Amino acid sequence: MMVLRTSIISDKSQETELLEGPTPRHSLLSGRYKQSFAYLSLRTRMPGIMQQMIMRITSESPSLVEQFGEDVMNDVRHIVDCVDRLKNELNRDRQFIFFHGNEPDKAEWNAFLTELPRPKKSFFRACWLHAECYLYRRLYSFFENSRYLNGYDPFNHLKMDDLTISTNAMKSLAKATRGLAKSFDNFSNLLRIVLWSNHYEITLGAYEFSEEESRTDINVLAQVADLDRNLLVDDSTYIWNCLIKKRECSSNIVDFICDNGGFEFFTDMLFLEYLIENDLASQVRLHVKAIPWYISDLMAKDIEWTINYLIQQTDAILSSVGSRWLHLMNTEKIIVAPQSYFWTGPQPYFVMVELDLELYKLLTSSRLVIFKGDLNYRKLLGDFIWDSAEEFITCLRGFRPTNIAAIRTVKCEVICGLPEGMSDTLLRSDPMWMISSNYGLIQYTDSLKCACGLLSGTTCNMTNKDALQPLACSSFSRRTTLKEHM
Numbered sequence: 001m002m003v004l005r006t007s008i009i010s011d012k013s014q015e016t017e018l019l020e021g022p023t024p025r026h027s028l029l030s031g032r033y034k035q036s037f038a039y040l041s042l043r044t045r046m047p048g049i050m051q052q053m054i055m056r057i058t059s060e061s062p063s064l065v066e067q068f069g070e071d072v073m074n075d076v077r078h079i080v081d082c083v084d085r086l087k088n089e090l091n092r093d094r095q096f097i098f099f100h101g102n103e104p105d106k107a108e109w110n111a112f113l114t115e116l117p118r119p120k121k122s123f124f125r126a127c128w129l130h131a132e133c134y135l136y137r138r139l140y141s142f143f144e145n146s147r148y149l150n151g152y153d154p155f156n157h158l159k160m161d162d163l164t165i166s167t168n169a170m171k172s173l174a175k176a177t178r179g180l181a182k183s184f185d186n187f188s189n190l191l192r193i194v195l196w197s198n199h200y201e202i203t204l205g206a207y208e209f210s211e212e213e214s215r216t217d218i219n220v221l222a223q224v225a226d227l228d229r230n231l232l233v234d235d236s237t238y239i240w241n242c243l244i245k246k247r248e249c250s251s252n253i254v255d256f257i258c259d260n261g262g263f264e265f266f267t268d269m270l271f272l273e274y275l276i277e278n279d280l281a282s283q284v285r286l287h288v289k290a291i292p293w294y295i296s297d298l299m300a301k302d303i304e305w306t307i308n309y310l311i312q313q314t315d316a317i318l319s320s321v322g323s324r325w326l327h328l329m330n331t332e333k334i335i336v337a338p339q340s341y342f343w344t345g346p347q348p349y350f351v352m353v354e355l356d357l358e359l360y361k362l363l364t365s366s367r368l369v370i371f372k373g374d375l376n377y378r379k380l381l382g383d384f385i386w387d388s389a390e391e392f393i394t395c396l397r398g399f400r401p402t403n404i405a406a407i408r409t410v411k412c413e414v415i416c417g418l419p420e421g422m423s424d425t426l427l428r429s430d431p432m433w434m435i436s437s438n439y440g441l442i443q444y445t446d447s448l449k450c451a452c453g454l455l456s457g458t459t460c461n462m463t464n465k466d467a468l469q470p471l472a473c474s475s476f477s478r479r480t481t482l483k484e485h486m
């Protein structure tokens with residue numbers, strides 16, 4: 001594809017060349033392509049988010065003063081100033097700067113920034129994943145380094161609102177899913193609810209309500225059934241088979257790499273509870289973010305808040321759901337995994353083994369790791385534009401701690417595993433299909449290490465009556481040469 005050169009963004013000293021046209025195939029997403037979603041997001045969406053943050057903290061000042069005293073206003077003023085300056089840095093496409101404060105992951109971030117080549121070290125020229133993660137990391141560092149507000153989550157109210165306005169949706173979902181029997185159909189229905197809840201993620205504007213509907217009276221089940229038409233890859237059968245097989249020699253733990261709090265987490269928990277109740281997992285480990293992240297991402301405190309909120313509901317079903325989840329947490333059937341800053345780093349997952357061996361080893365000890373949401377998917381695929389028909393396993397670039405599932409609605413141009421030609425057909429019928437979050441993927445790949453103890457490359461003849469079809473414990477050894485590295 002021919003890419004036209006165009007002139008500069010505002011700041012002369014940076015000499016940032018932006019390119020007309022969309023992101024070319026086989027390259028990293030980046031704001032340097034002016035017709036990309038990355039560009040649009042960095043140009044308009046991120047500044048908007050930062051402005052909202054300024055407005056929020058300003059409007060909360062009176063209650064902060066009540067809580068901490070007048071002195072907190074020094075923090076507020078300083079943070080507002082820092083966010084404003086960061087907006088300017090973004091607008092002028094400045095180079096990333098090092099972290100110098102109390103950030104616990106300062107060394108890792110600074111090491112990463114040191115290694116970034118200069119031409120890929122500014123907001124619009126960097127890989128989008130790097131630029132976006134860096135922005136969110138900088139934003140929280142302002143709070144972390146303040147005197148009074150170092151535990152303040154600037155997105156807290158959004159996560160709470162997302163749950164509180166979803167009462168009707170939660171009630172109808174809870175009613176429809178309590179005590180479901182162990183069957184593939186039930187499993188698959190719940191999995192699709194988990195998938196499409198990633199579409200409803202309201203705080204990021206992922207789902208636009210039509211004039212006739214509102215969040216409070218949405219018929220979630222009908223909508224989910226409707227959205228199923230847009231499920232582009234459905235590997236649910238493989239995931240079911242992975243969980244259903246009883247193997248003496250391997251663990252039945254499921255690691256769940258969480259995405260958003262609010263309503264989305266509610267649906268995730270319904271599914272995870274189902275796994276435990278039906279002996280499809282002996283334990284679930286929830287991996288959450290250590291710091292406020294991408295607005296609505298789940299943190300450990302949000303889990304506690306969600307469960308307490310549900311318990312306190314007057315509605316009997318919601319309250320019993322909350323109590324049940326509390327019990328599952330107290331009995332360690334569902335636990336919060338040890339905190340890792342790797343999840344709020346800028347790196348793709350194929351470097352996890354080098355950068356966070358402990359975390360990688362933890363994942364190898366489970367039966368299945370489920371990655372939820374668009375950002376996790378981008379990190380799995382390295383924020384790289386693969387051929388849309390490329391195999392999922394290839395795109396993981398060797399990241400295979402155990403069996404892996406990815407469940408995500410499509411919010412950016414990173415994708416793989418589609419049937420040949422599907423992407424072009426979709427583009428013709430719906431030019432915005434890759435950023436609409438109207439389309440979904442449930443993808444799965446076996447680990448190299450065959451969990452039933454056979455050597456990889458051999459065929460495992462499953463005899464379990466519950467398995468839907470025999471699984472080949474094959475070793476996928478295909479390698480791709482990358483034109484561009486992170």
Ligand SMILES: O=P(O)(O)OC[C@H]1O[C@](O)(CO)[C@@H](O)[C@@H]1O
Pocket residue numbers: 198201204259260294372373374375376378409411412435
């Ligand atoms: O909550 P999710 O599904 O990870 O979505 C957030 C992602 O979607 C995006 O909006 C991409 O379109 C990014 O900002 C981010 O990667």
